[in-house]
Amino acid sequence: MNRRRVAVFCAILLLAVAFGIWFLKKSPEPVPQQAVVAADEKTHVVRRGEFLRMIAGNYPGIGWEDVLLRNETYLREQYNLTCPKLSSRYTNRPGRKGSYCNDRFNRPYGNTLRAGWRLLIPSGTAPQSIAAVVAGISGKRVALVIDDSDSMTEDRRAVGQFYTAALRQYGKDLIGVWLYADGHVRHYEAGSVEFKTDGGIENTRSALEAAAAEKPDAIVLITDEPGDDWGDWRLPPMPPVYAHCLPNVGGQFECDETLHRLVKHAGGQYISKLELPQ
Numbered sequence: 001m002n003r004r005r006v007a008v009f010c011a012i013l014l015l016a017v018a019f020g021i022w023f024l025k026k027s028p029e030p031v032p033q034q035a036v037v038a039a040d041e042k043t044h045v046v047r048r049g050e051f052l053r054m055i056a057g058n059y060p061g062i063g064w065e066d067v068l069l070r071n072e073t074y075l076r077e078q079y080n081l082t083c084p085k086l087s088s089r090y091t092n093r094p095g096r097k098g099s100y101c102n103d104r105f106n107r108p109y110g111n112t113l114r115a116g117w118r119l120l121i122p123s124g125t126a127p128q129s130i131a132a133v134v135a136g137i138s139g140k141r142v143a144l145v146i147d148d149s150d151s152m153t154e155d156r157r158a159v160g161q162f163y164t165a166a167l168r169q170y171g172k173d174l175i176g177v178w179l180y181a182d183g184h185v186r187h188y189e190a191g192s193v194e195f196k197t198d199g200g201i202e203n204t205r206s207a208l209e210a211a212a213a214e215k216p217d218a219i220v221l222i223t224d225e226p227g228d229d230w231g232d233w234r235l236p237p238m239p240p241v242y243a244h245c246l247p248n249v250g251g252q253f254e255c256d257e258t259l260h261r262l263v264k265h266a267g268g269q270y271i272s273k274l275e276l277p278q
Helices: 005-024 052-056 066-085 128-135 155-170 204-212 255-265
Strands: 042-045 118-121 141-147 174-181 184-188 218-223 241-245 270-272
Touching: 005 141, 005 155, 052 066, 066 118, 066 155, 066 174, 128 155, 141 155, 155 174, 155 184, 155 218, 174 204, 218 255, 241 255, 255 270
Parallel strands: 141 174, 141 218, 218 241, 241 270
Antiparallel strands: 042 118, 174 184
């Protein structure tokens, strides 16, 4: 091999190495796997151009609320890995309509999806015990209120998804999800809520009043806490409350007494001791 051919070969080799280094730098970070996958869950690999409502529409009995509720921690982690690397002129530019890494949207991580990310899709079915409760709810418009305080458990998250599945099964309209913790009530709708467990204040009454203001026919409440803002129990009129008391992390039903009292005031039904699938 003459010197000219050697020089050409070396040049091509250097270009190939340089391209490989550039490609690795441009490649997305490895997608971390979800920690715990239930036996009846599916995995959805995000395709380019998809968003939560579109994805949910591919799975019977599933709404965008279920997809976000199940994957919110994962999506926050992916957002924090991806978006801070971009220019603020892109992520915070006034007038930009795109949702990807758009910090001007509320809950931007819920609007940021990237091809290849893996989302867990709940089963979209509910145990017979919850289905029976929802079947007995009069009216069509139902609000879901979930205790999001620092004792949040996977059981509480799962039960919330069981109710959304049963509401769809029986043709009810889920008018919104309200989450409460640390003195704040958040309305769970596209672009406006952060689902997290960062406080120890169980302002159950405030959450119920916020949900009741939307004039639902019934409210489903899920908690494992007694609530600490009942005051003198001079509660305003509200629709029937289907109050689901779950055991706390110690196995105690601390919400038993207050939720019985709530149901006596508002009507509805008290539910407890649901056996969750393992």
